[in-house]
Amino acid sequence: MISLEILDLEISMFMESKTLNKRPVEDGLSRVDGRLKVTGAAKYSAEYNIKGVTYGVLVGSTVTKGTIKALDTKRAERAPGVLAVITYLNCPNIPGYHTDNQPAKGPLKIFIDDKIYFNGQPIALVIADTFERALFASSLVKAEYNKEQHQTDLKSNLSNAVTPGKAKDYTRGQEDAYKSAPIKIEQEYVLPTEVHNPMELHAIIARWDADDKITVWDKTQGVKSTQRSIAQAFKVPIENVQVTAPFVGGAFGAALRTWPHEIAAVAAAKVVKRPVKLVLSRADMFTSVGYRPQTWQKIGLGATADGKLMGITHEASGQTSVYEDFTEGAVNISQLMYASPNVNTRYKLVSLNVNTPTPMRGPGEATGAWALESAMDELSYELNIDPIELRLRNHADNDPLSGKPYSSKFLKEAYQLGADKIGWSERNQKPGSVTKDGWLVGYGMGTGMFGAYRSNATVTARMMADGTLILQTAVTDIGPGTGTAMVSIASERMGIPANKIRFDMGDSSLPPSPTQGGSQITSTVGSAVYDACNELKDKFKQVNGGTDSTDYVQVLKQHNLSQLEVTTLSKGGSEMGNYAAYSWSVHFIQVHVNPATGVVRVNKAVSVADAGHIVSPKTAASQIKGGSIMGIGMALMEEAVIDHRYGRLVNNNFADYHVPIQADIPQVEALFVNKPDPHLNPMGAKGMGEIATIGVAAAVANAVYNATGKRIRELPITPDKLI
Numbered sequence: 001m002i003s004l005e006i007l008d009l010e011i012s013m014f015m016e017s018k019t020l021n022k023r024p025v026e027d028g029l030s031r032v033d034g035r036l037k038v039t040g041a042a043k044y045s046a047e048y049n050i051k052g053v054t055y056g057v058l059v060g061s062t063v064t065k066g067t068i069k070a071l072d073t074k075r076a077e078r079a080p081g082v083l084a085v086i087t088y089l090n091c092p093n094i095p096g097y098h099t100d101n102q103p104a105k106g107p108l109k110i111f112i113d114d115k116i117y118f119n120g121q122p123i124a125l126v127i128a129d130t131f132e133r134a135l136f137a138s139s140l141v142k143a144e145y146n147k148e149q150h151q152t153d154l155k156s157n158l159s160n161a162v163t164p165g166k167a168k169d170y171t172r173g174q175e176d177a178y179k180s181a182p183i184k185i186e187q188e189y190v191l192p193t194e195v196h197n198p199m200e201l202h203a204i205i206a207r208w209d210a211d212d213k214i215t216v217w218d219k220t221q222g223v224k225s226t227q228r229s230i231a232q233a234f235k236v237p238i239e240n241v242q243v244t245a246p247f248v249g250g251a252f253g254a255a256l257r258t259w260p261h262e263i264a265a266v267a268a269a270k271v272v273k274r275p276v277k278l279v280l281s282r283a284d285m286f287t288s289v290g291y292r293p294q295t296w297q298k299i300g301l302g303a304t305a306d307g308k309l310m311g312i313t314h315e316a317s318g319q320t321s322v323y324e325d326f327t328e329g330a331v332n333i334s335q336l337m338y339a340s341p342n343v344n345t346r347y348k349l350v351s352l353n354v355n356t357p358t359p360m361r362g363p364g365e366a367t368g369a370w371a372l373e374s375a376m377d378e379l380s381y382e383l384n385i386d387p388i389e390l391r392l393r394n395h396a397d398n399d400p401l402s403g404k405p406y407s408s409k410f411l412k413e414a415y416q417l418g419a420d421k422i423g424w425s426e427r428n429q430k431p432g433s434v435t436k437d438g439w440l441v442g443y444g445m446g447t448g449m450f451g452a453y454r455s456n457a458t459v460t461a462r463m464m465a466d467g468t469l470i471l472q473t474a475v476t477d478i479g480p481g482t483g484t485a486m487v488s489i490a491s492e493r494m495g496i497p498a499n500k501i502r503f504d505m506g507d508s509s510l511p512p513s514p515t516q517g518g519s520q521i522t523s524t525v526g527s528a529v530y531d532a533c534n535e536l537k538d539k540f541k542q543v544n545g546g547t548d549s550t551d552y553v554q555v556l557k558q559h560n561l562s563q564l565e566v567t568t569l570s571k572g573g574s575e576m577g578n579y580a581a582y583s584w585s586v587h588f589i590q591v592h593v594n595p596a597t598g599v600v601r602v603n604k605a606v607s608v609a610d611a612g613h614i615v616s617p618k619t620a621a622s623q624i625k626g627g628s629i630m631g632i633g634m635a636l637m638e639e640a641v642i643d644h645r646y647g648r649l650v651n652n653n654f655a656d657y658h659v660p661i662q663a664d665i666p667q668v669e670a671l672f673v674n675k676p677d678p679h680l681n682p683m684g685a686k687g688m689g690e691i692a693t694i695g696v697a698a699a700v701a702n703a704v705y706n707a708t709g710k711r712i713r714e715l716p717i718t719p720d721k722l723i
């Protein structure tokens with residue numbers, strides 16, 4: 001089985017369809033790290049050969065709530081090759097766990113006490129001289145529990161939902177105004193738990209180089225944030241923590257934070273006084289590194305007879321753990337998407353005996369768009385107005401939340417591009433009226449949006465005597481092709497070929513840059529590369545007596561210099577406070593549905609991005625295609641299932657948790673408006689990683705309704721729901 005990440009990581013290299021082969025050269029630079037990845041030369045966090053390394057395996061709780069009554073580790077400790085078994089009874093002090101003013105709720109502190117909060121919670125870490133010995137010994141750890149009544153079912157606990165401290169009810173205009181509109185719909189939508197499941201398992205190698213000095217090779221989306229977390233946990237100077245992550249095999253948000261297993265590995269290395277490698281199992285991935293939370297949503301839409309929205313009410317309750325509140329604001333998209341004078345939203349959490357969720361591609365917005373864009377489709381049928389036309393009639397020309405003008409918005413062009421490409425004119429407004437070869441044919445669409453951001457980053461640019469430009473910053477690349485985009489920007493600014501540029505990243509000792517997440521890296525780090533190149537060119541001009549020259553080798557030679565270097569901090573100006581900045585997407589889906597079996601085939605998918613200037617066309621297309629495929633999986637397949645009698649996952653593996661494979665993937669077309677944003681950054685680029693998925697699930701569901709006349713409001717859309 002091929003995981004979703006393959007499509008994001010290397011789609012341009014191994015999905016060589018006829019369409020891809022016909023791409024013109026001007027489509028952009030191929031991945032600068034592509035050859036390293038497909039030949040296996042790229043090293044991921046578990047692949048480093050560290051002298052004296054030992055191996056760790058976690059042991060998980062077999063109950064869902066309670067306390068540990070007794071813990072027998074003697075057989076495991078006596079097993080061949082075992083160096084230590086760490087539990088709450090003997091875990092070394094982690095000083096950051098015992099600081100003053102600890103919050104009432106927060107991240108799980110591993111091995112700190114006997115309390116069990118969820119099934120699969122780590123209760124022990126076995127360290128041995130080989131992985132196989134550690135795995136065997138882990139089976140010998142036995143625990144007895146004082147079991148308590150657990151709660152893992154969101155639906156049966158909705159009455160216990162509470163408004164979290166970070167969230168507030170929102171009202172613009174009149175509350176629940178949709179109820180008094182001439183035309184209204186009110187429906188509930190359910191999204192199940194969806195698990196990241198990247199190709200690369202989460203893994204860390206931890207080594208203590210001195211009593212206050214730590215080196216880790218870690219799967220992380222931010223080496224600087226991991227550096228801070230480890231330094232704070234173990235109370236060592238931050239400069240004494242070295243984090244390395246030059247290659248990351250997909251993350252989508254699962255590696256945005258430092259998880260308990262990472263802290264456990266560092267603590268274990270201190271105990272055994274040797275490096276410890278800890279690689280999570282696929283089953284561990286379901287309970288150790290977060291997920292998109294199951295969420296119940298209710299949407300009320302009211303409109304005039306000609307389709308103008310009069311009111312939107314959006315309520316949502318999402319699951320979280322009992323020990324930590326995770327909020328993603330699924331309702332926020334309804335405050336922003338359309339021009340409605342009256343909007344109110346309510347967001348609540350249900351605390352359950354599950355591990356803490358985490359952001360997952362398009363967090364909040366992807367969840368909210370599933371409900372909002374499904375509801376807009378339902379309203380279009382109630383009004384008998386084309387779904388695109390309904391959205392055009394409610395297009396927001398200024399940001400509805402702040403009233404500010406947009407830094408740029410070409411959403412109308414995106415609608416037209418996608419409609420033309422998918423053949424929207426062939427769609428029939430009457431559901432179930434089009435067939436082909438015995439299959440029902442349907443068309444659906446959905447809109448996505450996500451904030452366009454620019455934060456701070458620092459880049460060192462160094463021109464060497466042989467004409468090689470070296471760029472350095474700490475950012476990681478989780479698969480979108482960050483290095484390729486940065487090389488493209490530098491090549492254009494410096495006027496030198498891409499093969500003369502090296503981009504160093506994924507190292508906490510390099511100049512600071514943000515964690516990769518929130519679709520901000522091209523905007524933020526790209527701006528720093530852009531500014532550093534300009535500063536380096538200016539420095540060459542000064543050295544060259546005020547004369548411009550792109551023959552950098554000759555200038556260095558003339559002035560007897562081995563290199564010329566600048567380090568540049570780049571950040572956005574205050575002028576962005578005058579604008580609202582977002583990226584936009586429109587997703588179009590054509591499905592074929594078998595009326596006898598309920599099987600849904602996505603026959604064609606078209607996704608259009610309004611993401612400013614496209615810096616790196618090939619990797620951008622991969623992003624959009626990969627995100628579209630994730631959305632198809634979200635709509636038709638993905639669902640983590642808990643047996644609520646035991647609070648235990650029953651499909652925590654790739655045999656039973658279904659993700660799209662090659663046979664499920666249609667021809668996915670990625671289109672771009674490709675008009676620069678004049679305000680956000682010097683490249684005119686905006687992020688697209690999130691909008692690639694936001695709105696896709698609704699587009700699939702809307703297409704299924706158009707094909708069958710059956711409205712599915714609880715994902716995934718499986719055959720049993722259509723028969």
